[in-house]
Amino acid sequence: KAGVTQTPRYLIKTRGQQVTLSCSPISGHRSVSWYQQTPGQGLQFLFEYFSETQRNKGNFPGRFSGRQFSNSRSEMNVSTLELGDSALYLCASRDGTGDGDTIYFGEGSWLTVV
Amino acid sequence: AQSVTQLDSQVPVFEEAPVELRCNYSSSVSVYLFWYVQYPNQGLQLLLKYLSGSTLVKGINGFEAEFNKSQTSFHLRKPSVHISDTAEYFCAVSVLNQGGKLIFGQGTELSVKP
Numbered sequence: 750k751a752g753v754t755q756t757p758r759y760l761i762k763t764r765g766q767q768v769t770l771s772c773s774p775i776s777g778h779r780s781v782s783w784y785q786q787t788p789g790q791g792l793q794f795l796f797e798y799f800s801e802t803q804r805n806k807g808n809f810p811g812r813f814s815g816r817q818f819s820n821s822r823s824e825m826n827v828s829t830l831e832l833g834d835s836a837l838y839l840c841a842s843r844d845g846t847g848d849g850d851t852i853y854f855g856e857g858s859w860l861t862v863v
Numbered sequence: 864a865q866s867v868t869q870l871d872s873q874v875p876v877f878e879e880a881p882v883e884l885r886c887n888y889s890s891s892v893s894v895y896l897f898w899y900v901q902y903p904n905q906g907l908q909l910l911l912k913y914l915s916g917s918t919l920v921k922g923i924n925g926f927e928a929e930f931n932k933s934q935t936s937f938h939l940r941k942p943s944v945h946i947s948d949t950a951e952y953f954c955a956v957s958v959l960n961q962g963g964k965l966i967f968g969q970g971t972e973l974s975v976k977p
Binding site: 753780782784791792793794797799804805807839841843846848849851852853854855856857 | 895897899904905906907908909912914953955957958959960961963964965966967968969970
């Protein structure tokens with residue numbers, strides 16, 4: 750089975766622009782979550798989607814949004830980019846909704862805001 | 864609220880020596896515990912997880928961890944490390960009824976020297 754696939758892997762954006770990141774979960778997985786990783790704040794949960802519905806949301810401003818499609822693929826969008834949004838954005842998937850489910854991570858999308 | 868503290872930010876060790884990476888958590892409710900590894904420029908890979916039962920959990924690559932409820936700890940150990948174990952290690956808890964949301968520690972950078 751293919752793992753969690755994220756595109757693009759690397760991108761550079763200018764402050765004030767917006768960006769969309771894409772994620773394809775492991776085949777059969779219906780839950781997709783997103784995390785932000787920075788040297789200062791570490792790994793922080795952004796949100797999770799299951800069956801196209803947002804189930805949970807982290808403590809991020811409204812500039813960060815996401816969605817999930819009927820095929821479980823997900824996108825996250827960041828509008829009005831700030832320098833502090835430079836980070837590795839990790840997508841993860843799991844096949845159920847149980848608390849102890851194994852969560853599988855993709856390799857991430859490296860976003861640099863200049 | 865839940866929190867995770869990894870007590871060492873960096874752990875240097877010589878090849879074939881034993882290693883312990885320390886993790887303490889704080890939670891007023893039951894949690895599930897995880898250890899992930901991140902190799903340079905890659906996503907996170909699950910090493911092991913504790914859900915219930917035996918407090919000694921064995922994972923991949925020869926790693927094991929022991930859950931200690933009274934000390935709220937979940938330390939990761941390996942009896943003999945290899946150069947290839949050089950990576951960053953993250954301890955995480957899964958929040959009850961918020962299964963897709965992992966709360967991570969700040970990470971421990973394990974550096975194995977020849």
